[in-house]
Structures are given as C-alpha cells and as structure tokens.
Amino acid sequence: MRSTIYDEIGGAPAVTVVVDAFYERLIADPDLMAYFAGRDMARLKAHQRALVTVALGGTSEEYSGRMMQPAHRGLAITDMAFDKVLDHLHAVLVSAGVPPVTCAKILAILQPLRTDVVQSSVAVAR
Ligand code: HEM
Numbered sequence: 001m002r003s004t005i006y007d008e009i010g011g012a013p014a015v016t017v018v019v020d021a022f023y024e025r026l027i028a029d030p031d032l033m034a035y036f037a038g039r040d041m042a043r044l045k046a047h048q049r050a051l052v053t054v055a056l057g058g059t060s061e062e063y064s065g066r067m068m069q070p071a072h073r074g075l076a077i078t079d080m081a082f083d084k085v086l087d088h089l090h091a092v093l094v095s096a097g098v099p100p101v102t103c104a105k106i107l108a109i110l111q112p113l114r115t116d117v118v119q120s121s122v123a124v125a126r
Contacts, residue, residue: 005105006056009098015052018092023048025088032084035075054113055089055106068116076120086110 006015023045027036036044086107093103 008102019049021092055110068113072117082118
C-alpha cells in the first residue's frame with residue numbers, strides 16, 4: 001500500500017497533537033488575533049483540522065481548493081497573515097518530529113491555495 005503523508009507523520013494521534021498545538025499558536029499570535037478573535041472555538045478547531053487535512057493531501061470534496069475563495073471572502077486575509085499561518089504550521093510539524101522533507105511537501109500543498117485565501121493587500125487593524 002502506498003504510504004501517504006498522513007501515515008508518514010504518524011496517523012490520527014499525530015494529527016490531533018498537531019491540530020491542538022497549531023490552534024494554540026494561531027490564537028496567541030498578535031498578528032493573527034484579529035482574524036480569529038471572537039470566533040467559536042469549536043469552529044476554529046474544525047478550521048485548523050480542515051487546514052491540516054488539506055495539507056496532508058486528505059482533501060475531501062468539502063475542503064477542496066475550489067471552496068477556499070468563498071470560505072475566506074470578506075476576511076481581508078493578507079499575504080503576511082497567510083505566511084504566518086504556514087510558519088506556525090511548520091513550527092508545529094517540526095516540534096512533532098515531522099522530517100524536513102515531509103514538512104516541505106506539506107507546505108508545497110498549501111502554497112497554491114494562497115491565491116484563493118488571500119483576498120486583501122491591506123493589513124487588518126489591530
Ligand atoms: C492555508 C490554507 C487554508 C485552508 C486549507 C483553510 C481552510 C478553511 C476552511 C475549510 C474554511 C471553512 C470552515 C467552515 O466553514 O467552518 C475556512 C474558514 C476560515 N478561515 Fe481558513 N484556511 C486556510 C487559511 C487561512 C488563513 C491564512 C486564515 C487567517 C489568517 C484563515 C482564517 C479563516 C477564518 C477566520 C475562517 C472563518 C471561520 C469561521 O467561520 O468561524 N484561513 N478556512
């Protein structure tokens with residue numbers, strides 16, 4: 001059987017650890033707070049899980065790139081915010097012991113979503 005990135009990083013238990021740590025980092029980052037503050041925690045965790053699922057190549061129809069644009073419309077996400085979110089994910093993957101080659105693969109899957117997620121060149125007020 002072909003090994004997936006999901007298997008490579010250690011399957012479901014590793015994903016849960018990564019999602020939790022990722023969530024904590026995003027809500028604690030002063031540059032990202034404005035995007036996530038005041039939102040429902042369960043929904044945000046679901047967001048982080050969705051993002052990690054996409055990153056691991058486990059894209060379901062629901063989380064395909066096609067729906068990224070409507071999902072992020074009106075949120076004024078900047079390139080900087082996108083980069084920071086990916087940096088946090090990278091840091092979490094490294095802490096979870098994910099090898100550099102696998103981290104690079106994961107980030108390469110997410111990068112093309114930038115064009116749909118980033119819909120503003122203006123930084124949000126904070
Ligand atoms: C990098 C790839 C990304 C993926 C795969 C992704 C995935 C998603 C998905 C699937 C949704 C819809 C969730 C739902 O309807 O419950 C969503 C909404 C959202 N995303 Fe992302 N996202 C990404 C990047 C970002 C970035 C960079 C930010 C902010 C800096 C962000 C902030 C949000 C917010 C605030 C919502 C709305 C959540 C809510 O309705 O409560 N996302 N995202």
